Amino acid sequence: MTPNLLGDTYRDYIACLNQQDWAKLDYFVDHEVIHNGQPIGLRGYLEMLQGNYREIPDLLFKIELLICDPPRVASRLRFDCAPRGEFLGVAVNGRRVSFAENVFYEFAEAKIVRVWSVIDKAAIEAQLAG
Amino acid sequence: MTPNLLGDTYRDYIACLNQQDWAKLDYFVDHEVIHNGQPIGLRGYLEMLQGNYREIPDLLFKIELLICDPPRVASRLRFDCAPRGEFLGVAVNGRRVSFAENVFYEFAEAKIVRVWSVIDKAAIEAQLAG
Numbered sequence A, B: 001m002t003p004n005l006l007g008d009t010y011r012d013y014i015a016c017l018n019q020q021d022w023a024k025l026d027y028f029v030d031h032e033v034i035h036n037g038q039p040i041g042l043r044g045y046l047e048m049l050q051g052n053y054r055e056i057p058d059l060l061f062k063i064e065l066l067i068c069d070p071p072r073v074a075s076r077l078r079f080d081c082a083p084r085g086e087f088l089g090v091a092v093n094g095r096r097v098s099f100a101e102n103v104f105y106e107f108a109e110a111k112i113v114r115v116w117s118v119i120d121k122a123a124i125e126a127q128l129a130g
Helices: A003-018 A022-027 A041-055 A121-129 B003-018 B022-028 B041-055 B121-129
Strands: A029-035 A062-069 A072-081 A097-108 A111-119 B029-035 B062-069 B072-081 B097-108 B111-119
Touching: A003 A022, A003 A062, A003 A072, A003 A097, A022 A029, A022 A041, A029 A041, A062 B072, A072 B062, A072 B097, A097 A121, A097 B072, A097 B097, A097 B111, A111 B097, A111 B111, A121 B121, B003 B022, B003 B062, B003 B072, B003 B097, B022 B029, B022 B041, B022 B111, B029 B041, B097 B121
Parallel strands: A029 A111, B029 B111
Antiparallel strands: A062 A072, A062 B062, A072 A097, A097 A111, B062 B072, B072 B097, B097 B111
8 A cells, every 4th residue: 555545544544433434444444453452353443432432422533643654654633522521540520621642553454453552641631730 | 855764864863862872962853843832942852851861760762663754753662661750740669660652753854843742651550550
């Protein structure tokens, strides 16, 4: 895959998440996907995403930076949302917060096989303390 | 710059940090560098790094993943170290922890002009709680 095609595939994946079009998820995510070292598979990946939407009803993925170097993609995602209760162990309780996720993906045959994600928990804590 | 050349420059930058060769830092970092939205400049950048080494005497930067798409680089850095006291607001107090930093850089004329960094604070907390 060329960098441009990989970037297009990634943008389509993010659109799929924002539409919560779960029937299409296996078009983008491999059945054997590993997330932060855990072999959660497509089913675990779907459960994670559905859990995110339950905890954060107004969740929206916005790509801030995209770096493509096949077979890998790095993306900085921006979230402006109001998690209902605890999020990452922080008692957000419906307050509005803005935070980033810096996340790396490895693709194989146009599907995500590995994810390395870090969410900016310190930024969330700083906003709630402020 | 080609992706390969940018990758080489980045690896040289990390070697410079690991050698604490501060006289060379301005070879890699622009005088007007912006770090996580803060225009800290080369002097602020140097002070940040020197502060890191004071807080974490055995600090070592190890590149786990490197994604180059000029003028941008994304890197997953791995740290295995023992911060002396508090680190990111966590009372580590000399215990050994392993954590990642997912970080993006923008280069201009072979120097770093912007950095977007997220450190995996939740992983540190999980290790200390375990």
